[in-house]
Amino acid sequence: MSLVNSDQAYRPSGPHIIYENIDGELILLNINKGFYYSTDAVGVQLWEMLVAGHRVKDMRATLCAGCAADRDATAKAVDKFIDALQVEELIVPDDGARHGRPIAPQAAAPELPFQPPVLHRYTDMEGLIMLDPIHQVDDAGWPTRNADGSANAPGSAPGPAD
Amino acid sequence: MRQARGTEAFWPTESQELLLKAALLRGPAAQAAWRQWTARYDFFNHPSELGSFRLFPLVYKRLVADRVDDPLRPRLKGVYRYWWSSNHRLFGAAAAVLQDLQDAGVRTMVLKGAALCPVYYADVGTRPMSDVDVLVPVEQLASALARLRQSGWRTMTAQLDDVIRFQHSTPLVNDTGRQIDLHWHAFRECLRSDSDDELWNTAVPVQIAQASSLAPDPTMALLHVVVHGIRWSPEPSVRWIPDTLAILARGASAIDWPRLAQQAFLRGISIRLCAGLTYLRDRFDAPIPTGTLSTLRAFRPSIMEQLEYRYFSQGPAERHRVLGRIERVLAGEPLVGYLRWASGKSMPQALAGLPAFVRHRVRLVAPAARRTMRGWASRRRGTPVPG
Numbered sequence: 028m029s030l031v032n033s034d035q036a037y038r039p040s041g042p043h044i045i046y047e048n049i050d051g052e053l054i055l056l057n058i059n060k061g062f063y064y065s066t067d068a069v070g071v072q073l074w075e076m077l078v079a080g081h082r083v084k085d086m087r088a089t090l091c092a093g094c095a096a097d098r099d100a101t102a103k104a105v106d107k108f109i110d111a112l113q114v115e116e117l118i119v120p121d122d123g124a125r126h127g128r129p130i131a132p133q134a135a136a137p138e139l140p141f142q143p144p145v146l147h148r149y150t151d152m153e154g155l156i157m158l159d160p161i162h163q164v165d166d167a168g169w170p171t172r173n174a175d176g177s178a179n180a181p182g183s184a185p186g187p188a189d
Numbered sequence: 190m191r192q193a194r195g196t197e198a199f200w201p202t203e204s205q206e207l208l209l210k211a212a213l214l215r216g217p218a219a220q221a222a223w224r225q226w227t228a229r230y231d232f233f234n235h236p237s238e239l240g241s242f243r244l245f246p247l248v249y250k251r252l253v254a255d256r257v258d259d260p261l262r263p264r265l266k267g268v269y270r271y272w273w274s275s276n277h278r279l280f281g282a283a284a285a286v287l288q289d290l291q292d293a294g295v296r297t298m299v300l301k302g303a304a305l306c307p308v309y310y311a312d313v314g315t316r317p318m319s320d321v322d323v324l325v326p327v328e329q330l331a332s333a334l335a336r337l338r339q340s341g342w343r344t345m346t347a348q349l350d351d352v353i354r355f356q357h358s359t360p361l362v363n364d365t366g367r368q369i370d371l372h373w374h375a376f377r378e379c380l381r382s383d384s385d386d387e388l389w390n391t392a393v394p395v396q397i398a399q400a401s402s403l404a405p406d407p408t409m410a411l412l413h414v415v416v417h418g419i420r421w422s423p424e425p426s427v428r429w430i431p432d433t434l435a436i437l438a439r440g441a442s443a444i445d446w447p448r449l450a451q452q453a454f455l456r457g458i459s460i461r462l463c464a465g466l467t468y469l470r471d472r473f474d475a476p477i478p479t480g481t482l483s484t485l486r487a488f489r490p491s492i493m494e495q496l497e498y499r500y501f502s503q504g505p506a507e508r509h510r511v512l513g514r515i516e517r518v519l520a521g522e523p524l525v526g527y528l529r530w531a532s533g534k535s536m537p538q539a540l541a542g543l544p545a546f547v548r549h550r551v552r553l554v555a556p557a558a559r560r561t562m563r564g565w566a567s568r569r570r571g572t573p574v575p576g
Contacts, residue, residue: 042399045277047314050253054270058281058398063274152278160271161233161242161264168267170274 030113031106033084037077037113038121046074055117061152063170064115066108070144073108077118083109096141104143111146198421198504200468204230205240205427212247213434213473219251223259232261240427243317246272247431250315273314276306277398280313282367283321284398286337290325293336297402298324298392300375300413304404307395309435316432322358323402324372326389327382333371337361342369351549354542355380355530375405375413378497378529379456387452407440408449415465416458420501429465430473437475446481450488457532459488460498493528500525523550 039046046055053071055064066074069090076086086109087102094101112118149155149170160169201209207229210222235241249265251257259265283303290297298304302318310316325333330353334344342361346352352359357374375385392403405413411433418429437444453459463485469475470482490498500522527546531539 043281047273049270049273049314050266052266054273056274056277058277061278152274156271156275156278158271160268164264164267166263168264169271170267 031083031109032120033087034082036080036082036121037109037118038080039078040116040119044117048075056152057115057117060116061150062115063149063152063155064117065147066144067142069104069142070108070146073105073144077109077112080121090141094141101141104141108144108146115146115148197464197502199419199426199502201240201427201430204235205244206472208241208244208248209427209430209473212244212251213431215251216255220255220257223248223252223257227259227261232264242268243428244431245269246315246317250312269314272317276302276313276316276318279303279318279321280306280398283323283369284400286321286323286340286342286369287397287400287402289336289340290323290333291400293332295325295329295333295336296389298375298388299395299397299402299404300324300372301417303397304395304410305414305432305435307397308393308404309410309432309439311439316435317428320360320368320370321397322370322372324375324385324388327373327385330373337371348549348552351545351552355526355546355549375409376416376456376458378416378458380530381533384456407436407443408445409452411436411444412449412452412458412462416453416461419461419465421504430469433465433469434473434475437469441476446478447484450481450484453485454488457491457494457497457529459485460490460494461501493525493532497525497529526550 043058044055045058046053048071051068051071053066053074055066056062057064072090073086076089081089083105087098087105090105091098091101109118155170158164158169158172163172165171165173204226207222207226211219211226213219214222245265246269249262249269252259252262252265280303283299287297287299300322302316303321303323306313306316306318334349341363343363344352344359344361346359349359353373357377357380358370358372360368361371362368374380375388379385388405388409389403391406391409393406395402395404404410414429414432414436418426418432420426449462450459453462463482466475466477466482466485470477527543530546531542534542
């Protein structure tokens with residue numbers, strides 16, 4: 028069951044959460060825990076709306092307007108992603124008056140196939156930093172280890188069951 | 190034809206220079222350099238070169254900015270992610286140290302990467318760092334060390350008094366294996382009690398994660414970076430080139446060029462500053478005023494500075510080749526170090542410090558000498574060298 032309230036806005040849980048959009052990929056660090064995360068294009072879009080102060084229902088509406096997907100499926104994917112961010116303590120509810128500016132409708136945007144956002148989690152920062160980022164990683168580059176390494180696949184962040 | 194650089198060992202290799210151009214030039218010039226580099230060198234089997242590795246994040250950012258689709262781009266992006274993550278971890282750890290020192294009433298200034306990243310690069314992933322350098326006022330060093338010991342940091346030498354007397358910095362480690370470089374002087378060449386007054390007086394505020402500190406102003410940052418880079422080092426010092434260009438890109442108008450030259454003269458580091466600035470202008474069209482270069486070239490440096498430049502210009506192969514020639518041996522690091530330390534002191538003071546200086550140098554080289562002796566002895570006996 029989702030913990031997400033559609034009227035709720037969220038914010039990063041503190042200055043120990045560091046993030047950057049690198050060429051369409053969002054990477055996040057929880058400095059206190061030493062965890063590294065990454066997510067792809069839809070995750071980037073959701074994160075940017077989240078840090079701008081938008082409520083969950085606005086995020087759902089924006090994604091539904093821009094993608095060729097079932098509204099319920101899209102809303103569930105948004106909720107699941109927000110849940111995962113909460114479980115990982117990357118975000119907390121933002122109960123202040125801060126709410127993002129209204130999101131412009133994306134009428135002109137082409138309807139794209141919807142790819143549910145996935146939050147990849149890497150929990151061994153100490154080990155990752157010890158990797159040789161040229162020879163011990165696969166074609167996707169650090170931090171995905173190559174076949175010579177162990178635990179090469181990133182873990183998906185645990186989210187509540189659908 | 191542009192002026193050729195000299196033959197000193199500290200200049201970038203051909204590979205590094207191509208990468209520098211791929212990273213620091215723009216558009217077709219950068220892309221041509223990158224194509225040449227990938228045609229001549231193997232990304233996965235480059236016998237290298239920490240220097241090259243540390244340029245890859247900048248190359249990645251240039252490819253992105255120029256919208257170049259390259260098969261190595263995902264790999265380069267990975268290197269960028271690596272340094273972005275590693276640097277943020279370093280900043281997080283450094284912030285705790287800086288806060289600790291501030292709580293003890295000790296002023297702090299960050300140097301090198303920790304100062305350049307937030308102030309001039311504004312992109313944490315493009316400036317690789319292996320540690321954080323923290324400067325404290327020399328008169329507050331005892332307080333700083335006491336506070337850091339309370340927080341679990343320890344020095345890696347038993348003879349700290351000599352280290353403080355004859356060096357400018359020392360590494361500190363804690364139980365988690367983290368390391369910082371604690372400086373009580375910013376320049377290894379300038380060990381007088383007032384050597385850093387100018388640096389402190391002109392410092393600018395900087396934020397390191399959640400901690401506030403100071404950083405050198407653009408003029409002193411430029412001097413520090415160039416002089417630190419213009420010397421041979423086992424770890425290629427190629428980083429000084431993007432560092433100086435980053436300073437100039439963001440703050441060329443803030444550089445006080447006459448003050449820069451004056452500080453170089455006062456510190457006896459004008460040869461290296463002149464060499465570095467000339468290289469930057471000739472190879473990367475850096476906006477170095479001709480008047481500044483003329484002023485630096487017209488200055489007659491001391492014999493000590495000339496000896497020092499000669500020594501620091503040589504790589505290990507050259508040093509080995511000339512071993513035995515009295516003139517070159519005398520220009521070695523111990524003499525240079527002693528002359529630097531003694532500069533500004535009276536003759537009796539300088540002579541009185543000589544035994545302690547010799548003791549300090551012997552301690553520095555003793556472990557390596559013992560390993561060499563064990564190696565010789567083992568080879569004579571035909572037994573393996575113990576680890």
